[in-house]
Every structure is written in C-alpha cells, then in structure tokens.
Amino acid sequence: MYSILLTIIYIAFISLGLPDSLVGAGWPVMHKDLDVPQSFAGIITMIIAIGTILSSLASERLTRRFGAGLVTAISVGLTATALFGFAFSDQFWMLCLWAIPYGVGAGAVDAALNNYVALHYAARHMNWLHSFWGVGASISPLIMSHALTSGMGWPGAYNIVSIIQAVLTAALLFTLPLWGKVNILRSKEHQLTEVNTDSQAVASQPPASGHVPLTKALKIPGVVLILTTFFAYCALESTSILWSSTYLVGARGVSAATAAAFASFFLIGITLGRFLAGIVADRIGDRNLIRGGFILVGVAGIMILLPLETNAVALTGLAIAGLGAAPIYPAIIHSTPTNFGRNNSQAIIGIQMASAYLGSTLMPPLFGIVSQWVGLWIFPVFVLVLAILGILFSERLNRRVDAQQAPIRI
The missing domain is CATH 1.20.1250.20 (MFS general substrate transporter like domains)
Known part of the structure; x- marks a missing residue:
C-alpha cells in the first residue's frame, strides 16, 4: 500500500516540475506568434506566482476539509485544464486568464504533497521526491523542443503536458482510498513508536484536527x-x-x-x-x-x-x-x-x-x-x-x- 501510493507521489512530483519551465522554453517563439514584447513573459510568470502564493496560503484549510489526496488530484486537474487553455490561446490576454488556474493549481498541490510526505514518509523520500521535480523541470524543455521541431508548434507542447497531467489526475482519483488508509496507519505508528531521531517530538502528538488560522x-x-x-x-x-x-x-x-x-x-x-x-x-x-x-x-x-x-x-x-x-x-x-x-x-x-x-x-x-x-x-x-x-x-x-x-x- 505504501509503495503504490509513494509511486504515485513520485510521479506527481515529476508532474509538478513539468509546467515550471514550459513558459521559459517556449517564450522566444510564443511572444512572436502572439505579437507581444519579449518582456511580457514577466507578466505571465507574475500572475502564476500570485496565484501560487494565494493557493499556498489557502492550502491548509482546503487540505483539512478535503484531504491531501483530493486536493492534489483537483490541483493537478486544474493545472491540466490551464495548460490545455494555453495550447488554444491565440491572444496574450488569454494566456493571462489561463495563468490564474495555472498558479492556483501549482501552489495547492505543492503544499499538500509536501506536508503529506513530511508527515508520513522518511527524510530520504523527501529528498528523492524533490530531485524528481528536477527531472520534470528538465524534461519539459525537451518536450517544447520536440514540439517546435516536429511542426506541432508551442501549442503542441502544452497539449502534451496537459495530457500527461490529465492522466495523472485520473490516477490520483483512482487511488484516493489509499491516502486515507496510509494516513490512519501512519498515525497509529506515530502513536506506538518513534519513527526516527528527528521525529521524537512528533511521534507523541495526535493527528491534525482543526483549522490553524x-x-x-x-x-x-x-x-x-x-x-x-x-x-x-x-x-x-x-x-x-x-x-x-x-x-x-x-x-x-x-x-x-x-x-x-x-x-x-x-x-x-x-x-x-x-x-x-x-x-x-x-x-x-x-x-x-x-x-x-x-x-x-x-x-x-x-x-x-x-x-x-x-x-x-x-x-x-x-x-x-x-x-x-x-x-x-x-x-x-x-x-x-x-x-x-x-x-x-x-x-x-x-x-x-x-x-x-x-x-x-x-x-x-x-x-x-x-x-x-x-x-x-x-x-x-x-x-x-x-x-x-x-x-x-x-x-x-x-x-x-x-x-x-x-x-x-x-
């Protein structure tokens, strides 16, 4: 059970990295097609950053109410929808519009996944998971390069990544029952034993309950x-x-x-x-x-x-x-x-x-x-x-x- 869910989370971290370098990789072509100055990339990234900050701050309330698994699935689905919207945007204002769910989805899933792993898995997995983020961030420029050289254009790259995100969303929804089971089992383990020397103060604490403003x-x-x-x-x-x-x-x-x-x-x-x-x-x-x-x-x-x-x-x-x-x-x-x-x-x-x-x-x-x-x-x-x-x-x-x-x- 642990290994199946952990595999899904590893894939999710690759998925987290995929969109992060798409805008930068494709912008030299995108800004020409959209007929806007090259500097307008900063507007897109700023909108994404604002959405990410706001959803990160709201993630605690959302995760307590709906659970880390559902928040992760919805957030990845939101990102998939935004990337699909990017692929069909032929005006700059449309990119700005789709950048909102792009950022909101990224921030919520980042906070929810990081906390879930911090609570339920060892430190080694946290490091390896974040290295998998680097794998995803390194792959997306290659996807953009393939799309540009194969004639699909930059919309093709966004379509490819949106499909990957949509498939992951389906996998996350399918595995939702595992999240709750792992949560219950890990909570019992924390009450019975100390997981490692860095978790002595954590082990005796009860599971999270109640919103923390x-x-x-x-x-x-x-x-x-x-x-x-x-x-x-x-x-x-x-x-x-x-x-x-x-x-x-x-x-x-x-x-x-x-x-x-x-x-x-x-x-x-x-x-x-x-x-x-x-x-x-x-x-x-x-x-x-x-x-x-x-x-x-x-x-x-x-x-x-x-x-x-x-x-x-x-x-x-x-x-x-x-x-x-x-x-x-x-x-x-x-x-x-x-x-x-x-x-x-x-x-x-x-x-x-x-x-x-x-x-x-x-x-x-x-x-x-x-x-x-x-x-x-x-x-x-x-x-x-x-x-x-x-x-x-x-x-x-x-x-x-x-x-x-x-x-x-x-």
Whole structure:
C-alpha cells in the first residue's frame, strides 16, 4: 500500500516540475506568434506566482476539509485544464486568464504533497521526491523542443503536458482510498513508536484536527525564523539560476557557451545532490542537511568570489553551490512537523510555500537592479549574504526548538 501510493507521489512530483519551465522554453517563439514584447513573459510568470502564493496560503484549510489526496488530484486537474487553455490561446490576454488556474493549481498541490510526505514518509523520500521535480523541470524543455521541431508548434507542447497531467489526475482519483488508509496507519505508528531521531517530538502528538488560522500560525514561536530561512534559500536558488551565466560572461570574461554549460551545472548539482542526500538523510538528519547545505553554498560563494586569474575555481564553485543547495529545501519541509507539531504542519508548510515563491519572485529582479548600480561582480557576495542569512536564522530556530523540548529540571 505504501509503495503504490509513494509511486504515485513520485510521479506527481515529476508532474509538478513539468509546467515550471514550459513558459521559459517556449517564450522566444510564443511572444512572436502572439505579437507581444519579449518582456511580457514577466507578466505571465507574475500572475502564476500570485496565484501560487494565494493557493499556498489557502492550502491548509482546503487540505483539512478535503484531504491531501483530493486536493492534489483537483490541483493537478486544474493545472491540466490551464495548460490545455494555453495550447488554444491565440491572444496574450488569454494566456493571462489561463495563468490564474495555472498558479492556483501549482501552489495547492505543492503544499499538500509536501506536508503529506513530511508527515508520513522518511527524510530520504523527501529528498528523492524533490530531485524528481528536477527531472520534470528538465524534461519539459525537451518536450517544447520536440514540439517546435516536429511542426506541432508551442501549442503542441502544452497539449502534451496537459495530457500527461490529465492522466495523472485520473490516477490520483483512482487511488484516493489509499491516502486515507496510509494516513490512519501512519498515525497509529506515530502513536506506538518513534519513527526516527528527528521525529521524537512528533511521534507523541495526535493527528491534525482543526483549522490553524494564518494569524495564529505566524505567532507560533519560530515560524518567522523558518520563513526567513526559506525566503533566503529560494532567493539564493532562483537568483543563481537566472544570473549565474550572465555573471560568468560579464564579470569573469567566460565565453557564453562555457558559461551556459557551467550554469546548468548548478541545476544538475541540485538534482544529483538530492539523490545523494536521500541516501544519507535518515542517518544525518534534517538539521545537519540544512546546516551543511548552507555552509557548502557559502564555501562555493567564496570560490566564485576569489579574484584568481583562472576561472576554473569559480566554475567549480558554481557546481558545488548546486550540490550544497540540494538538500536545504526538502529538509526544511521535512523538519516542519518536528519543529512545530503535526497539528500545525500543513498551515506552516503552506506559508513556507508562499514565502518560497515570494523569495524566488522578488529577489532575482532585485539583484538585477543592484547589479546595474554596483556591477555583476556582486553576484557571489549576494549569494554569500543569502547563505549566511539562511544559516543564522535556521540555527536560531534550532536553539529555540531545543529550549522548548528540553526537560524541566527541578
């Protein structure tokens, strides 16, 4: 039962990644066909981001009422419908309209799935699942490329991905009874035994019951600390993805082809790093994965910053940054029930998703503005500052959680 449902969730994470890079992969052709400026891609991604943030914040109430399985199925179905709408859009305003369910579906399923896995599966699965997201994000540009070269055009790529999402929706609906059974069995296991050393505070807690309002969730001790940590990490990741190639060319004098290759190593490092982290996650624990990840990113930032005549160290640093970044996101999500309790985890993970999308939406444009004033050389400093911010706030949270869980001595 566990393995069947886990297989479905793995496929769902690939599905989560599929739409994320479709717009970027197809936009060079799409904006010409739609007769709009190239910069209008930002309008589409902003609408998607707003929908994702809002649905992430609402995910806790929806999941408590309808269950993670149904919310996931409906959200994937909503995304499939939006992608189908994209395929038949011949005006820019139509893309903007379909971008609303596109974002709403993505945010709800992301929060619901992440919380379900954090509650019911080991840390290794959280890392491997997020690496499967990277697989999906890597596949969709290939689908777009195939559609463009085969004569289907960019609508064909959206049709292909929408069909994949529709099939997954049917599979999710078919397996809905499994979600409840796994939920009951896992809850009993948590009451009988401690799942692992990172879950001692979680094991004795009852299953979630009752809505946790946003204002109440934000007042839980330590929530602001983890939101800041998550914001810093996602800002670091998205800024590196968008600007690392430009930095290598503009500040280091690397050729465009070499810069593009090594910039892709950051994403490859994230995907590979999550596979590797999954192997050791249960032994190392979420805290050490977060701590080690930020430290490794900091070391990589210093390697990129060093004013050496050779660019080999900077290029290697970029790949190492991807490896360091890999386990941070999954470990933050997986540690949420431990840090804040099973009853609060869905609400807090929803807020974390919103914080993540806020960081990845706002910070890359901010770096663009800063780099215009100061210069592209500021890129590794920017990464370093975000890494330091992330580890400082995550360590403050660890101290707070330890203090709350420490036994009272008389």
